[in-house]
Amino acid sequence: MNGTNLCEDDCDDNKDINAIKDYMQWLTDVYYDSHTQTPVYGFPTLTIYPVGNIANGEKIYNQKCAFCHADKGQGRYENNRYFRPALWGNDSYNNSAGMNKVYKLAEFIRANMPYGSGGLLTNQEAKDVACFINKHDRPQGNFDASHTDSRNDCQNR
Numbered sequence: 001m002n003g004t005n006l007c008e009d010d011c012d013d014n015k016d017i018n019a020i021k022d023y024m025q026w027l028t029d030v031y032y033d034s035h036t037q038t039p040v041y042g043f044p045t046l047t048i049y050p051v052g053n054i055a056n057g058e059k060i061y062n063q064k065c066a067f068c069h070a071d072k073g074q075g076r077y078e079n080n081r082y083f084r085p086a087l088w089g090n091d092s093y094n095n096s097a098g099m100n101k102v103y104k105l106a107e108f109i110r111a112n113m114p115y116g117s118g119g120l121l122t123n124q125e126a127k128d129v130a131c132f133i134n135k136h137d138r139p140q141g142n143f144d145a146s147h148t149d150s151r152n153d154c155q156n157r
Contacts, residue, residue, distance in 0.1 A: 043111035046123045049103055052154040053124075057132030060125050064114050073136060084115075088136030096141025099134075102152040106130035127154075 007014040062071070068084040069075055075086035086092040099105045110126035112118040121129070131154035 043107055045107055046103070046110060046126070048123055049106075049153075050124045050127050052102060052106070052127040052131030054128070054131045054135055054154055054156040056125075057128035057130070060121070060129050061132050064121070065129065068115060073133065087133045088138050090139060092138045094139040094141035100138070102127070102130045102134050102154060105134060 007017055011017045065087075069087050070084075073086060073088040073092070075082050075091060076084040082091070093099050099108065106123070106127040106129075109129055110119065110121055110123060113126075113129075114120060135154070
């Protein structure tokens, strides 16, 4: 989730990078062999972007998320592999990841969580949970704090 670079500067001759690029191209080719439209975004956007409530997000997290992701967001691991990913802390996504944007995380949560029951939460509940999750510390990336977006708005009400 908080990976490291496979190469630093000149990646053209890097075997691992080229294998990933070839695989991604193959996926694209296979998709377009059977589809005529551009692929849709991985999950739908919210119809409204309410201001998130961190305190309510904590309650919802404890009720509907902690079973899989654990009470302190550390995820669930088995045999040194994660079974359910960490949502905050050292093993989670870094602050440059797309999921560090509250509205992106809310969209993902709304469409996919709880696991196997995507769409169960309302827009407000998904935003509240996203605000709660993203208020926690996580690894540092190349985050640009100058970018603001009202869809990320959270309050601790």
